[in-house]
Amino acid sequence: MLDCYSELIEEKLKEVLTLKGAEYDILLEAMNYSASAGGKRIRPKLLIEFMRVSGGNPEYALNFAVALEMIHTYSLIHDDLPCMDNDDMRRGKPSCHKAFGESTALLAGDALLTESFSLAAKSDNIPTDRIVRALAQLSDLAGVNGMIGGQVIDLKYENDKAPLEVVLELYRLKTGALLKAAATIGCILAGADDVKIEKAGIIAEKIGLAFQIRDDILDIIGDEKTLGKPIGSDSESNKSTYVSIVGIEQAQADVENLTNEAIELLADFDNSDNLISFAKSMVLRQN
Amino acid sequence: MLDCYSELIEEKLKEVLTLKGAEYDILLEAMNYSASAGGKRIRPKLLIEFMRVSGGNPEYALNFAVALEMIHTYSLIHDDLPCMDNDDMRRGKPSCHKAFGESTALLAGDALLTESFSLAAKSDNIPTDRIVRALAQLSDLAGVNGMIGGQVIDLKYENDKAPLEVVLELYRLKTGALLKAAATIGCILAGADDVKIEKAGIIAEKIGLAFQIRDDILDIIGDEKTLGKPIGSDSESNKSTYVSIVGIEQAQADVENLTNEAIELLADFDNSDNLISFAKSMVLRQN
Numbered sequence: 001m002l003d004c005y006s007e008l009i010e011e012k013l014k015e016v017l018t019l020k021g022a023e024y025d026i027l028l029e030a031m032n033y034s035a036s037a038g039g040k041r042i043r044p045k046l047l048i049e050f051m052r053v054s055g056g057n058p059e060y061a062l063n064f065a066v067a068l069e070m071i072h073t074y075s076l077i078h079d080d081l082p083c084m085d086n087d088d089m090r091r092g093k094p095s096c097h098k099a100f101g102e103s104t105a106l107l108a109g110d111a112l113l114t115e116s117f118s119l120a121a122k123s124d125n126i127p128t129d130r131i132v133r134a135l136a137q138l139s140d141l142a143g144v145n146g147m148i149g150g151q152v153i154d155l156k157y158e159n160d161k162a163p164l165e166v167v168l169e170l171y172r173l174k175t176g177a178l179l180k181a182a183a184t185i186g187c188i189l190a191g192a193d194d195v196k197i198e199k200a201g202i203i204a205e206k207i208g209l210a211f212q213i214r215d216d217i218l219d220i221i222g223d224e225k226t227l228g229k230p231i232g233s234d235s236e237s238n239k240s241t242y243v244s245i246v247g248i249e250q251a252q253a254d255v256e257n258l259t260n261e262a263i264e265l266l267a268d269f270d271n272s273d274n275l276i277s278f279a280k281s282m283v284l285r286q287n
Numbered sequence: 288m289l290d291c292y293s294e295l296i297e298e299k300l301k302e303v304l305t306l307k308g309a310e311y312d313i314l315l316e317a318m319n320y321s322a323s324a325g326g327k328r329i330r331p332k333l334l335i336e337f338m339r340v341s342g343g344n345p346e347y348a349l350n351f352a353v354a355l356e357m358i359h360t361y362s363l364i365h366d367d368l369p370c371m372d373n374d375d376m377r378r379g380k381p382s383c384h385k386a387f388g389e390s391t392a393l394l395a396g397d398a399l400l401t402e403s404f405s406l407a408a409k410s411d412n413i414p415t416d417r418i419v420r421a422l423a424q425l426s427d428l429a430g431v432n433g434m435i436g437g438q439v440i441d442l443k444y445e446n447d448k449a450p451l452e453v454v455l456e457l458y459r460l461k462t463g464a465l466l467k468a469a470a471t472i473g474c475i476l477a478g479a480d481d482v483k484i485e486k487a488g489i490i491a492e493k494i495g496l497a498f499q500i501r502d503d504i505l506d507i508i509g510d511e512k513t514l515g516k517p518i519g520s521d522s523e524s525n526k527s528t529y530v531s532i533v534g535i536e537q538a539q540a541d542v543e544n545l546t547n548e549a550i551e552l553l554a555d556f557d558n559s560d561n562l563i564s565f566a567k568s569m570v571l572r573q574n
Contacts, residue, residue: 083389102370118426
């Protein structure tokens with residue numbers, strides 16, 4: 001879905017992560033390795049499309065879109081490290097620290113995060129007041145009250161069964177925050193009003209929750225090869241997931257309900273057909 | 288030196304790192320622990336003073352100043368991790384991962400970096416075009432072609448004697464880059480012209496190099512208690528330092544020359560007495 005933006009995104013990522021000098025070869029190689037590991041680019045595509053449906057020029061959103069994907073990539077690299085989830089594989093390939101060593105993986109994550117703000121700040125065709133607001137939104141949703149807050153909750157309940165409300169808060173932060181960043185920043189860059197920006201955030205939170213619950217379902221029923229990680233990797237551990245608490249049927253029904261709620265709210269945006277198709281694709285996705 | 292800004296900086300840091308909710312307590316505690324570990328606050332003080340000598344209101348530079356200190360703090364936390372320098376002690380206390388565990392230390396570093404951009408973006412009294420330019424400068428000098436580039440060189444020569452030119456490049460990036468950020472961002476926020484901004488960068492690079500060479504000297508002659516880390520920790524390893532290559536007398540002479548060059552350039556800034564005293568204090572500092 002939203003594949004019309006794929007080429008733009010891949011080209012920009014490559015441009016940003018071009019090798020700059022012999023000293024940094026290994027760092028940029030590690031950054032490229034993880035950034036080009038075949039992600040679905042959901043966040044940058046959403047950001048660009050929300051820019052478009054809010055009346056902005058999609059191409060002008062490209063720096064922020066790729067910055068968001070870089071932040072997502074850094075979070076995966078650091079999440080896979082031995083002191084975190086200790087995952088050897090990511091998207092069917094050795095994880096960054098397995099391929100490049102822990103110290104390079106740590107720095108590659110740090111560098112992706114740092115360079116993402118540099119790239120976003122250089123959004124030349126966007127008025128500076130919108131850039132500043134979008135940068136604040138990006139860092140807030142990637143920070144303590146956003147994605148990193150989710151990782152803290154994840155660590156806290158590593159060996160404990162989390163109750164449903166904690167699982168929902170975890171999903172809202174760990175997955176939802178960057179999707180909310182995508183939707184709201186697209187609107188901010190286009191100069192949308194506050195009501196639209198807030199609505200976009202609510203839509204993204206619903207899609208994000210549906211996405212994460214579908215992930216839990218795929219973790220149980222999914223095909224190992226399609227998903228690129230061992231089946232049941234969450235359920236083997238003691239971790240609570242939405243599905244382990246409410247059951248698979250209720251979970252799939254909730255994915256559908258959340259998606260329908262998001263689609264209803266999307267009616268307030270012009271030309272939102274692509275976003276509606278995108279939301280619908282969440283419901284039955286296989287990977 | 289520049290102690291007039293100490294209270295402002297400490298108050299702002301405390302405000303930013305205030306505990307926000309039970310889930311994040313441990314994370315914010317770790318961030319606070321490292322951020323309040325008794326650093327000299329050289330970078331934020333320099334930034335604020337360059338704002339002042341460029342005609343700006345020092346208080347308006349506070350968000351960027353504290354953001355820069357947060358980036359410095361994150362770099363120390365990640366540098367101390369087992370996969371990097373594996374340092375158990377920092378400024379006379381257990382390092383962050385020794386006190387809080389590796390996963391919390393990793394996330395505390397990530398969070399300090401992320402939140403620094405949020406704080407800087409919220410510099411309410413600064414025109415947005417200057418904020419955007421300063422944010423680009425901050426991320427560039429903290430990134431691949433700045434501080435992180437220095438860490439990559441450091442890792443590369445972990446077990447090899449680096450030649451002098453590599454040692455100088457390492458110092459320029461690992462220490463110099465954030466000092467250059469301090470000086471240039473102070474000027475940018477005040478609306479200084481490009482010539483002034485460039486000159487401030489050169490001054491900071493000279494002070495930074497003097498600072499780092501003086502660090503090497505202290506590492507050999509310093510008193511363990513004063514410095515808060517084991518004496519000779521660099522010379523015990525196989526690492527090249529400026530002092531190990533050119534000798535201690537030449538090194539101290541170079542510290543003085545670099546400082547004098549910086550002081551000469553400072554003559555072009557009005558009211559630069561404090562900065563000149565600050566530069567002079569580098570020459571004979573004991574910690």
